[in-house]
Amino acid sequence: MGLTLTVDGPRWRDHLRAYADAHPGLVPVVKGNGYGLTPGRLARRSQWLGVDTIAVGTYEELPEVATRFDGSLLVLTPWRSFVPDLDPALAARVVHTVGRVEDLEALLARHPGARVVLELLTSMQRHGFSARGLWDAAEPVRRLRPRVEGLALHLPLAQGSHLGEVRRRINDAVGSGIDGLDTVWVSHLTDDELEQLRTSFPDFTVRPRSGTGLWLGDRGALRVTATVLDVHEVARGDAFGYRSRTAPKDGHLLVVSGGTAHGIGLEAPTGDSSLRSRAATLARGGLDAVGFVRSPFSIDGKQRLFAEPPHMQASMLFLPAGARVPAVGEEVDVRVRYTTTRVDRVEVT
Ligand SMILES: *Cc1c(COP(=O)(O)O)cnc(C)c1O
Numbered sequence: 519m520g521l522t523l524t525v526d527g528p529r530w531r532d533h534l535r536a537y538a539d540a541h542p543g544l545v546p547v548v549k550g551n552g553y554g555l556t557p558g559r560l561a562r563r564s565q566w567l568g569v570d571t572i573a574v575g576t577y578e579e580l581p582e583v584a585t586r587f588d589g590s591l592l593v594l595t596p597w598r599s600f601v602p603d604l605d606p607a608l609a610a611r612v613v614h615t616v617g618r619v620e621d622l623e624a625l626l627a628r629h630p631g632a633r634v635v636l637e638l639l640t641s642m643q644r645h646g647f648s649a650r651g652l653w654d655a656a657e658p659v660r661r662l663r664p665r666v667e668g669l670a671l672h673l674p675l676a677q678g679s680h681l682g683e684v685r686r687r688i689n690d691a692v693g694s695g696i697d698g699l700d701t702v703w704v705s706h707l708t709d710d711e712l713e714q715l716r717t718s719f720p721d722f723t724v725r726p727r728s729g730t731g732l733w734l735g736d737r738g739a740l741r742v743t744a745t746v747l748d749v750h751e752v753a754r755g756d757a758f759g760y761r762s763r764t765a766p767k768d769g770h771l772l773v774v775s776g777g778t779a780h781g782i783g784l785e786a787p788t789g790d791s792s793l794r795s796r797a798a799t800l801a802r803g804g805l806d807a808v809g810f811v812r813s814p815f816s817i818d819g820k821q822r823l824f825a826e827p828p829h830m831q832a833s834m835l836f837l838p839a840g841a842r843v844p845a846v847g848e849e850v851d852v853r854v855r856y857t858t859t860r861v862d863r864v865e866v867t
Pocket of ligand 1: 729
């Protein structure tokens with residue numbers, strides 16, 4: 519018993535279908551913990567959506583999705599000579615991301631005729647060819663004849679429009695003279711930007727890679743809950759917990775399922791922790807003034823404080839006197855970051 523992610527199946531599937539319809543060429547991203555929903559489930563959903571390609575983060579993630587989705591598998595991490603060997607049965611389905619001439623040569627020596635997208639460096643400064651590097655790639659591409667499936671651009675999360683940068687990179691690609699770069703695989707463009715891009719480059723195919731917007735785009739379809747495991751009444755001054763803290767007020771200690779093993783409490787607590795706001799809290803004499811930190815658990819719609827740092831599998835909350843005390847076995851809501859949370863169960867209704 520830990521954390522449960524409950525998915526409103528019909529509502530989630532409606533959202534997925536609508537999102538796919540609104541994003542022609544969509545490439546669902548199925549990576550990491552599968553955005554909390556597991557990669558296997560997302561691979562099956564991608565099959566159901568009818569897309570021709572999904573993207574994984576790493577070569578290590580391929581086996582889990584490859585048996586649940588039968589189309590092409592784009593690997594977002596650029597190929598390097600030290601990535602794990604590819605299962606030969608998958609070779610024809612995998613599209614490699616390449617961003618350096620030496621990798622292009624080494625990949626094609628190992629997998630002649632490999633399918634590749636050529637990545638261009640963006641202002642993210644993560645991976646990819648510079649404009650000059652792509653020019654230099656033209657000769658090995660002619661000589662080694664990979665199946666060039668397009669141009670990849672990984673853009674920063676929205677900070678104003680990306681269109682200027684995308685246009686410059688597409689012009690770099692055209693300038694390289696490499697055939698096959700007229701498909702552009704992009705992330706993090708708004709619907710409006712995608713539309714403008716298609717209008718500016720009508721001969722290009724635009725393929726939006728999307729994870730968060732697709733899988734988590736309708737948060738109302740998703741709910742994460744923990745279970746109340748124990749309740750203890752405490753009076754002001756009573757000692758509790760690993761470090762024998764004392765209760766600052768009368769109230770209840772609540773032990774709920776879900777702890778550091780699930781990713782709970784590993785992030786900085788949300789909210790304003792500036793010196794000024796801490797001073798204001800102290801002045802108000804709030805519970806966080808005595809060192810209690812806001813937890814992601816909420817009871818009756820109110821976010822509660824950790825009574826002490828979360829444990830591996832459970833967390834202890836403080837409920838001040840006067841609040842309704844939930845019973846053992848009751849479910850409480852948890853506000854999580856889906857990509858960093860390990861849930862124990864996913865229930866699709
Ligand atoms: C993770 C990732 C995406 C998808 O990002 P979301 O914000 O989840 O939509 C797209 N492109 C690349 C290269 C990524 O690594």
